[in-house]
Structures are given as structure tokens and as C-alpha cells.
Amino acid sequence: MSTLSSIKRALPADLVRGITDLAPLPATAHRLMALLRGEDESLTKISALLESDQGLVASLLRRANSARYMASPARNALEAVMRVGTVSVLDMVIQEHLRSLITDAPTYGLDENDLWLHGAAAQLAARALRTERPLLLIPSTADTAALLHDIGKLIISRYLKVDAREVTAYANEHEVTWSEAERCLIGFDHTLIGAAVAEHWHFPEDVTLAIRHHHDCETTHDSRLLDAVMLANVVAKMVGCGLGAEGLNFGVSATIHERLSLDFDVFAKIVLTTQDGVRELASQQQPSA
Amino acid sequence: MATTADWRLPASAGRGTRLVVGIGELAVSHSPDDVIVTHALGSCIAVCLWDPVVRVGGLLHFLLPEAKLNMERARKQPATFADSGIALLFQTAYTRGVEKKRCVVRLVGGAEVTGLQGIGALNVGKRNLLMARQILWQNGVIVTGESTGGTIPRTVALRASDGVVEVRSGRDVVTHL
Numbered sequence: 099m100s101t102l103s104s105i106k107r108a109l110p111a112d113l114v115r116g117i118t119d120l121a122p123l124p125a126t127a128h129r130l131m132a133l134l135r136g137e138d139e140s141l142t143k144i145s146a147l148l149e150s151d152q153g154l155v156a157s158l159l160r161r162a163n164s165a166r167y168m169a170s171p172a173r174n175a176l177e178a179v180m181r182v183g184t185v186s187v188l189d190m191v192i193q194e195h196l197r198s199l200i201t202d203a204p205t206y207g208l209d210e211n212d213l214w215l216h217g218a219a220a221q222l223a224a225r226a227l228r229t230e231r232p233l234l235l236i237p238s239t240a241d242t243a244a245l246l247h248d249i250g251k252l253i254i255s256r257y258l259k260v261d262a263r264e265v266t267a268y269a270n271e272h273e274v275t276w277s278e279a280e281r282c283l284i285g286f287d288h289t290l291i292g293a294a295v296a297e298h299w300h301f302p303e304d305v306t307l308a309i310r311h312h313h314d315c316e317t318t319h320d321s322r323l324l325d326a327v328m329l330a331n332v333v334a335k336m337v338g339c340g341l342g343a344e345g346l347n348f349g350v351s352a353t354i355h356e357r358l359s360l361d362f363d364v365f366a367k368i369v370l371t372t373q374d375g376v377r378e379l380a381s382q383q384q385p386s387a
Numbered sequence: 388m389a390t391t392a393d394w395r396l397p398a399s400a401g402r403g404t405r406l407v408v409g410i411g412e413l414a415v416s417h418s419p420d421d422v423i424v425t426h427a428l429g430s431c432i433a434v435c436l437w438d439p440v441v442r443v444g445g446l447l448h449f450l451l452p453e454a455k456l457n458m459e460r461a462r463k464q465p466a467t468f469a470d471s472g473i474a475l476l477f478q479t480a481y482t483r484g485v486e487k488k489r490c491v492v493r494l495v496g497g498a499e500v501t502g503l504q505g506i507g508a509l510n511v512g513k514r515n516l517l518m519a520r521q522i523l524w525q526n527g528v529i530v531t532g533e534s535t536g537g538t539i540p541r542t543v544a545l546r547a548s549d550g551v552v553e554v555r556s557g558r559d560v561v562t563h564l
Contacts, residue, residue: 207557266557332509337450338431341429341540345498345540345556346430348500348502350503352506355506365508366451366511
């Protein structure tokens, strides 16, 4: 049974409606995902779809023509997609979509920007990890999963009025993690709701699984994608993005560093690379003079 | 947000300025109405320095323990690391008349992820804290107060007028060092 189907009966009706009514992903995202799954999709057709969103095309061309891609300038969406790759384009489409959805998440002590920036920082961290550990063959969809891993917080904050102080007090009193406190107080946690959203949006199973288990210390899933999302969440918090009321009180598999072959030097490198990316994002967000 | 060129915020010239220090930055103020603030301290450490005679306060928010992790970054943005950052904090403070023997130093931060406690490869908070203590101790600086460890996020404010360090965790929890 699917995650969404299995939890529907246990959730308040408002919350189920919150998940199912969430604005669907743009058609471009689904076409890009189909392409990544190896289905018969045409890059030309996808580029034509992209062309209908001028803001997105402008961002795409900016990225394709940045110093990172040293070549003659991309002149249109098709050339830009070929330059930066379909995964990067998918991430950009999803980022834009998330931006349009995200609001404050007071249940977690996060404002709109904190919540968005946390996902964006985690995405950068996942990318940095893949760069540092290419032999692990971590799927590039880890970046997407990292971006989306806390989407459940958005839904819970929208539809349930839970006070962050109450959850914090429970976690402190019972010496449990924030997610455990969520489960004790409201019956489920943001990872379950996040997985239901991912499923509603028809994300690949491994992305949904990573969102579902990113705080699962005892996970038995042998998934480098899940490991990458767990680590990306840690790194995003370490660079100060989305600490919120939860802070660092969350679960992570104790053997993650072994599975990802990380020593402290490599970990620090990932942290520094992520911080650089977060700065770049922040400077892009600042209004120009 | 600091760039490679402005890793250090300028000392305040006006009255009552709220100087916000980001990760890998520091600020030193000799203006009594200034408050130096840093947000989102998780595993990072804020080193808060105050000289009661000249009433100069300084705050460093560093990310990682050692400059050797990335020498290029340490050159461009020394406040990223404990060793290069603490040295720069004191050097900057000395130019404002601070004397080491009079310094009151407090440490804040160094939290650790619950699920990673005891996992040496990823214990950034503990490494940061040990490094800061070691550097200060080796240089004969006594740490007079700490709000460190645990898993909580912290926001710190240092008042240049009296050197009080206010630590906020969550909306309601406030402690003074």
C-alpha cells in the first residue's frame, strides 16, 4: 500500500486535504523526471515547455552561461539544458515551485526564508558530497530529495496549530529527538507527511524513501541516496540554515560516515563548499542597489 | 553577508548600532551603545571578548576548528576557523586598546547533532569547543563563562557597554554570562 493511502485513515482530514490539494508540480518537472527514468521523452519538447516560463529560462541561461560552464554562451533553453544537465534543470523547476508554496513554519520556529534556505543548503550539500565521493555513485536525484526533505514541515505548519515550545519542552523532558516528540504529540512526524507529498507528486521511490527515513537512526535501507540526504540535512544545519526550534536535536544513522567513507577533513570540505553556495544564494536574494 | 574582501565588519562609529556577525565573521566595537549579535549558532562557536577598562567588546563566529582544513579559505576569511579567527579577534581588539590580561572571554555554541554524538568523524561542535578552549588556554586567556554543548540553537548578544553576554535559545529561554 502506498504511503499516502496507508496514512490517510490515521490523519486529520485537513491534513490529508492539505497534501492532496497541494499545487501539483509543473508539467515540465514530470517530463524531466520521465526523461531521467529513461522513458521516451524529447529534450526538444521539454525545452519548448520551459520556454513558456520566461523567468525560469532567464535563470537557466544565467546558470548555463556562468563561469562554471566554460564554453560559448547558450542561446536558448535547449542549449542551456544540454549544458547544465537535466537534473539541474529539474532542481531549478522544483526550486521555483517550492518558492511559490513555502510559507512560515511556526511549528518548527522557521520563517519562510529559513525553510526554503534549509532545503536549498541541503541540496548544495548533497551536490558537494557527490563531487567529493564520486565512486559511491550516489544518484543525482539525491540533490532533489535533499531540497525536498523537509516539505512535511510546510504541511504540518499549515494545517496543525502546534506550538514549537510545546514540542521542544516535550523533547527536553523526555530526552527524545524532535521527530520523536512530534510523533508522541501529534501521532506522526514531518518525514511521514513529506513522503506522502513526494508520492503525491509522483517522485521516484528512492526519493520518497529518503524523505521518509532521513531521521531514522535504525534504518536498514541500503540506499546511498538516503545517506546523502541524511548528511545533507546535517550540513545544512551546520552552516546555520534552518536550525529553527529543532536545532540539532534530530536522529542520524550512527554509521553514516562509514557508508559515505567520510573522515573529518572531507566532511569539513563539504561544509565549506555548502557555505560558499549558501552565500551565493543569499547574495542573489539581496535586492540590487 | 561577508565576502572574501570584507571578512571583518567595521568597528562601529555611531551610537547604538546593532552589529550582526555572520558565520566566519567578527566584529569589534568601542562604542558603548553597540550590541554585537550573532544568530544561528549550532555547532559553530561564538567567542565573546570584553575589556572592562577600555570597554571594548568583540565577537567572533567561527565554523570549523582549524585553518589547515582549507588554507586558501583561511587566508581569505580567517574568521572561518578557530585558530586563525581567535588570533584575528585579539589582534583587532588590541588596536582598540584591549589588553589580554584584562579580557573577559565567554564561549557560546558547540552543539552536536543528537544522532552523531560520539561519532568522531563528524563531531564538529565538540572539536570546535576543544580547539577554542585549547587556543585560549595556551595563550593564557581564562574563559569565564560558557553556554556550550547540547543540541540547542543559540543566538548571542554582547553589550559593549558592560560586557554582558545574553544567550537566547528558542523564544523564551534567556541566560546571561
